[in-house]
Amino acid sequence: MRVLVCTCKDKIKLTNLDLGPDVKIEQYFDLCKEKPAIDSDEKVVIAGCSPNLLETLFPNLNCEFVNLYEHIVLIGHPIEKARDLIAAAVEKMKVVTPIKAKIFTIEKKSVVVIGGGVAAIEVASQLAQNGVGVDLVERSPFLGGTVAQLDRLYPEGTPYSHTLMPQIAKMLESKNINYYFNTEAKDIKGRIGNYDITLQTCSRGVIDCTHCGKCVDVCPVEVDDAGKMRKAIYYVPTYPDIYAIDFNACTKCGECVKVCEGKIELEDKIAEQNIDAGAIVIASGLNWYDVDKVTEYGYCRLPGVMKTLEFERAVASGVLKPKKVVIIYCAGSRDANHLPYCSKICCFLGLKEAKLVLDRYPETQVYVVAMDMRSFGTFEYFYNKLREKGVTFVKGKPSEVIKRNDSLVVRTEDLYTNELLEIEADTVVLSAGFVPDTATFDKLGIKLNGDFPVLFENADLGNTALPRGIFTAGAATFPAGVADSLVDARKAAFSVLNLFRQDKIETKQPNAVINEDLCSICRMCIGTCPYGALSIVEEKLKVNEELCMGCGICSITCPVYASQLELFNPQGLSHQIRTLIKKGDVLALLCRWSAYNATDKAAYDKYLYPENVKIIRVPCSGAVDPSHVMDAVNNGAKGVLIGGCYPDACHYARGNFRAKAREQILKQNLDLLGFSRDIVRLEWIGKDEANKFVEIVKEMNK
Amino acid sequence: MIDLKNADPHFKWEIIKMEGGEGLLKCFGCSDCAASCPVRYFDERYNPRKIIRLTLLGMKNRVLSSPFLWFCAHCHACTERCPQGILVAEVINAIKNYAVENGYCPEGYKVQLDLLKRLGRLYEVEDFDLKKRQRLGLPPIDKTIPEVARILEHTGILKKVGQ
Numbered sequence: 095m096r097v098l099v100c101t102c103k104d105k106i107k108l109t110n111l112d113l114g115p116d117v118k119i120e121q122y123f124d125l126c127k128e129k130p131a132i133d134s135d136e137k138v139v140i141a142g143c144s145p146n147l148l149e150t151l152f153p154n155l156n157c158e159f160v161n162l163y164e165h166i167v168l169i170g171h172p173i174e175k176a177r178d179l180i181a182a183a184v185e186k187m188k189v190v191t192p193i194k195a196k197i198f199t200i201e202k203k204s205v206v207v208i209g210g211g212v213a214a215i216e217v218a219s220q221l222a223q224n225g226v227g228v229d230l231v232e233r234s235p236f237l238g239g240t241v242a243q244l245d246r247l248y249p250e251g252t253p254y255s256h257t258l259m260p261q262i263a264k265m266l267e268s269k270n271i272n273y274y275f276n277t278e279a280k281d282i283k284g285r286i287g288n289y290d291i292t293l294q295t296c297s298r299g300v301i302d303c304t305h306c307g308k309c310v311d312v313c314p315v316e317v318d319d320a321g322k323m324r325k326a327i328y329y330v331p332t333y334p335d336i337y338a339i340d341f342n343a344c345t346k347c348g349e350c351v352k353v354c355e356g357k358i359e360l361e362d363k364i365a366e367q368n369i370d371a372g373a374i375v376i377a378s379g380l381n382w383y384d385v386d387k388v389t390e391y392g393y394c395r396l397p398g399v400m401k402t403l404e405f406e407r408a409v410a411s412g413v414l415k416p417k418k419v420v421i422i423y424c425a426g427s428r429d430a431n432h433l434p435y436c437s438k439i440c441c442f443l444g445l446k447e448a449k450l451v452l453d454r455y456p457e458t459q460v461y462v463v464a465m466d467m468r469s470f471g472t473f474e475y476f477y478n479k480l481r482e483k484g485v486t487f488v489k490g491k492p493s494e495v496i497k498r499n500d501s502l503v504v505r506t507e508d509l510y511t512n513e514l515l516e517i518e519a520d521t522v523v524l525s526a527g528f529v530p531d532t533a534t535f536d537k538l539g540i541k542l543n544g545d546f547p548v549l550f551e552n553a554d555l556g557n558t559a560l561p562r563g564i565f566t567a568g569a570a571t572f573p574a575g576v577a578d579s580l581v582d583a584r585k586a587a588f589s590v591l592n593l594f595r596q597d598k599i600e601t602k603q604p605n606a607v608i609n610e611d612l613c614s615i616c617r618m619c620i621g622t623c624p625y626g627a628l629s630i631v632e633e634k635l636k637v638n639e640e641l642c643m644g645c646g647i648c649s650i651t652c653p654v655y656a657s658q659l660e661l662f663n664p665q666g667l668s669h670q671i672r673t674l675i676k677k678g679d680v681l682a683l684l685c686r687w688s689a690y691n692a693t694d695k696a697a698y699d700k701y702l703y704p705e706n707v708k709i710i711r712v713p714c715s716g717a718v719d720p721s722h723v724m725d726a727v728n729n730g731a732k733g734v735l736i737g738g739c740y741p742d743a744c745h746y747a748r749g750n751f752r753a754k755a756r757e758q759i760l761k762q763n764l765d766l767l768g769f770s771r772d773i774v775r776l777e778w779i780g781k782d783e784a785n786k787f788v789e790i791v792k793e794m795n796k
Numbered sequence: 797m798i799d800l801k802n803a804d805p806h807f808k809w810e811i812i813k814m815e816g817g818e819g820l821l822k823c824f825g826c827s828d829c830a831a832s833c834p835v836r837y838f839d840e841r842y843n844p845r846k847i848i849r850l851t852l853l854g855m856k857n858r859v860l861s862s863p864f865l866w867f868c869a870h871c872h873a874c875t876e877r878c879p880q881g882i883l884v885a886e887v888i889n890a891i892k893n894y895a896v897e898n899g900y901c902p903e904g905y906k907v908q909l910d911l912l913k914r915l916g917r918l919y920e921v922e923d924f925d926l927k928k929r930q931r932l933g934l935p936p937i938d939k940t941i942p943e944v945a946r947i948l949e950h951t952g953i954l955k956k957v958g959q
Contacts, residue, residue: 429879491831493877494832505831507845509825514836
């Protein structure tokens with residue numbers, strides 16, 4: 095096996111490195127500049143500076159990196175330690191499964207866009223302009239999504255149609271878009287470059303339309319569509335210019351058929367069809383949080399308590415003329431019992447509603463009760479303008495809304511004066527948070543982290559958890575305003591074009607590989623995979639190469655090690671530990687995403703730690719087996735530190751929780767075997783917490 | 797005025813170590829607890845948010861010697877609604893326990909403890925009460941319960957309040 099050692103311009107002064115006859119050691123003065131040829135199938139060990147740097151310089155190789163610069167030279171450890179580290183890496187490389195290149199051919203160069211809101215329209219028109227065939231799949235009978243329900247957009251108060259209609263007009267100019275209304279993606283099969291999507295279309299009711307509008311006049315059924323009344327046969331002024339029947343409300347009385355100048359079929363039919371695509375763009379937008387779960391605010395229980403959308407539609411259409419309005423912010427947001435996150439846009443929606451009602455009825459008294467007003471950037475101007483308009487802002491979180499003498503009373507504390515405050519009002523508006531529409535993610539088998547696709551959690555890490563042919567646009571991954579959605583949609587369109595530029599893509603990201611001879615299909619790994627990448631196909635366990643992100647959790651879960659991560663398997667780690675650890679050492683098994691970076695930082699900031707601390711990089715703290723700790727303990731290790739990301743920050747969604755669960759079992763086993771249970775420690779160490787890492791290892795070394 | 801020169805930066809960490817005080821640092825001061833508190837509707841000087849805030853600032857002496865600390869009725873309305881999931885009533889309880897351990901026990905509690913130690917009850921049983929029981933056909937009860945004093949001694953509470 096080749097071992098390439100970089101002296102980093104003579105900063106690393108190596109002594110005699112003799113690792114036996116099988117190991118060929120090559121020394122380079124400056125590996126980054128010299129860039130020796132390495133066969134991508136060959137197993138090598140590269141020793142030099144931090145793997146975080148070397149990985150980018152030598153990608154897609156079957157290699158293990160040894161960090162001599164940060165872990166030895168910078169912190170003044172004796173260079174003899176290098177021999178142990180390299181020898182251990184060689185032992186590991188001997189047994190690991192090499193990476194197989196994964197090639198995905200892109201057969202179909204067309205896109206399915208799921209959704210019909212601003213983001214979906216933008217993606218579709220951008221792609222169609224660039225000659226890509228688009229199938230636009232919209233669940234409702236009309237385009238426009240959430241924006242088409244609004245009266246105006248914040249901050250300027252642009253009417254919704256001024257944004258939406260030019261966009262739709264631009265999209266209609268392109269000929270290579272197919273539209274599917276009243277349609278949902280029922281089933282999605284296939285992989286990048288070749289998806290097979292089954293569409294389920296409900297009938298629209300109106301087949302041929304002259305737009306005379308007589309049907310609406312005769313329809314006897316009134317429907318409350320988010321605060322605005324409409325008939326069961328209705329029209330939204332976007333696209334297409336054909337009326338539609340809401341079959342959930344329609345009584346099939348037949349009045350509309352009698353007066354219709356076109357053709358109406360009152361039969362609720364469901365049709366299915368299949369379409370192909372090379373990539374999927376999910377622009378399914380957001381849903382309002384069920385604010386009736388926040389029982390103390392009395393939504394659904396007290397008349398006069400409404401959501402922002404209902405209020406906006408009711409005021410704009412003239413149905414509601416309030417005298418005194420209280421707008422409650424963060425109804426169910428930033429709340430451990432409801433949505434734990436800030437939905438980012440509801441502060442502006444609340445301000446917009448305040449402005450809307452003041453524009454229409456200037457004598458209205460408006461109170462905004464907010465625990466924090468988050469008007470970032472230029473939106474501060476919007477907030478200032480509303481204070482000048484006479485809106486009273488109260489800081490505090492209301493405890494409840496009650497009914498007293500025919501009016502609603504909002505009970506809160508005014509944090510500015512520190513006194514209890516009761517505001518009587520006729521209308522209470524709840525500025526509720528948002529949850530993304532996750533139906534499509536569920537169909538694709540993309541697991542969600544809380545409410546959001548795992549993608550959101552990892553957005554800044556270059557480690558997206560979406561399969562490679564799936565893109566998202568707009569508010570599908572996190573609540574976003576119109577402007578943000580449009581920018582995001584253009585990014586998604588660009589990514590698709592970039593993908594379709596190639597005929598095939600090749601990646602060498604490590605994946606799990608199943609040894610079918612060993613696998614007994616016990617299904618334990620299927621439950622532990624954070625991405626749902628494992629499934630049983632024809633009585634055999636299969637790994638979905640697009641979904642697998644290479645965390646290695648399944649290989650630890652498998653009782654017989656049948657599932658092995660490429661370049662990292664339990665046996666390899668075991669060999670590495672046994673070679674590396676001598677009596678009295680402290681072993682640190684550190685997550686590559688967080689804790690390992692802290693050791694690099696410790697070297698740069700000169701936080702020194704004892705030389706018997708030996709560090710091994712693992713893909714995830716969840717990829718460490720109790721047996722690995724026992725290996726170290728058998729070799730006489732003084733302590734074993736497992737370092738992972740903070741609980742909410744795991745780059746593989748839930749790997750650190752697995753580690754936490756294993757730690758408990760391990761401690762019990764250590765008790766049984768007569769070791770001290772403090773010998774093993776699981777700690778959450780952030781990227782920048784060099785000091786924490788050093789304090790912990792020093793403590794363990796005592 | 798809150799003078800941070802008198803603040804004890806370790807105070808909040810000591811409260812967190814107490815049983816029930818764990819969630820203290822999560823507080824972001826939304827005042828939901830203060831607005832929910834039924835005690836506050838009778839006496840506005842009691843304010844759980846203020847107690848937590850002063851604890852976070854480290855105003856140890858001011859929090860512990862305040863008589864309002866002892867107003868909490870433990871109805872847990874605040875615990876129900878806290879958006880950060882803090883067990884507010886438990887935190888107040890932890891501060892109360894800390895206060896007693898550090899010699900800030902209010903006089904009323906001391907009198908009650910004294911009664912418990914002497915009689916084993918919070919009220920005195922007199923001959924009049926026994927006669928009344930006899931008339932109602934109830935068995936007589938002991939005037940004192942010495943076991944309670946032993947329990948109190950065992951818990952060490954008497955030493956803490958200096959009795």
